[in-house]
Amino acid sequence: DAEITQSPRHKITETGRQVTLACHQTWNHNNMFWYRQDLGHGLRLIHYSYGVQDTNKGEVSDGYSVSRSNTEDLPLTLESAASSQTSVYFCASSVAETYNEQFFGPGTRLTVL
Amino acid sequence: GQQVMQIPQYQHVQEGEDFTTYCNSSTTLSNIQWYKQRPGGHPVFLIQLVKSGEVKKQKRLTFQFGEAKKNSSLHITATQTTDVGTYFCAGWGSQGNLIFGKGTKLSVKP
Numbered sequence: 001d002a003e004i005t006q007s008p009r010h011k012i013t014e015t016g017r018q019v020t021l022a023c024h025q026t027w028n029h030n031n032m033f034w035y036r037q038d039l040g041h042g043l044r045l046i047h048y049s050y051g052v053q054d055t056n057k058g059e060v061s062d063g064y065s066v067s068r069s070n071t072e073d074l075p076l077t078l079e080s081a082a083s084s085q086t087s088v089y090f091c092a093s094s095v096a097e098t099y100n101e102q103f104f105g106p107g108t109r110l111t112v113l
Numbered sequence: 114g115q116q117v118m119q120i121p122q123y124q125h126v127q128e129g130e131d132f133t134t135y136c137n138s139s140t141t142l143s144n145i146q147w148y149k150q151r152p153g154g155h156p157v158f159l160i161q162l163v164k165s166g167e168v169k170k171q172k173r174l175t176f177q178f179g180e181a182k183k184n185s186s187l188h189i190t191a192t193q194t195t196d197v198g199t200y201f202c203a204g205w206g207s208q209g210n211l212i213f214g215k216g217t218k219l220s221v222k223p
Contacts, residue, residue, distance in 0.1 A: 033211075049209055054186050058210065090155055092156075101158035102156075
């Protein structure tokens with residue numbers, strides 16, 4: 001069955017380290033998204049991509065970067081982790097056409113000490 | 114910027130009671146989506162509303178889209194413990210991305 005996976009599921013790192021969170025989907029969806037979820041803030045968009053080599057900044061993109069070299073993967077990199085980036089991170093994907101439902105991965109809980 | 118506001122933030126109900134969450138946008142929405150997130154889980158798509166005044170039902174869940182397409186609601190009749198979770202509405206922003214409300218966390222006391 002097609003699915004969307006994230007790894008690692010849990011990560012503890014130290015301030016200043018570079019961290020990469022993986023997202024892989026097998027639906028062949030063109031659109032992929034990264035969100036962070038914090039208490040009191042709901043889901044906030046970090047970066048998104050509408051296809052290979054396409055990346056766009058979302059609402060809270062500072063300190064994060066993404067690259068899209070193939071359809072299946074959209075890794076999220078924290079260039080220099082900060083305690084404010086402690087959060088739960090969700091990856092999502094959707095088909096190319098506008099206004100479609102998004103399919104979410106299981107999430108990665110990141111703690112920055 | 115565009116905002117999607119959702120109330121209440123929390124709702125505690127006795128099993129069997131009804132529950133309603135409301136969503137309001139600062140701008141007219143082309144459509145609106147609703148998601149449910151179980152405790153410890155990930156958001157799962159429930160439904161999308163497109164037409165002004167649209168009403169859709171899924172068993173005990175009733176979704177409405179306002180006439181002006183700036184507000185929406187989700188009503189659950191006779192809640193069950195399986196309804197526990199956080200319900201999010203989401204509207205499409207001007208850049209083609211989804212803007213989520215902060216969600217309503219529902220707890221159900223058996």
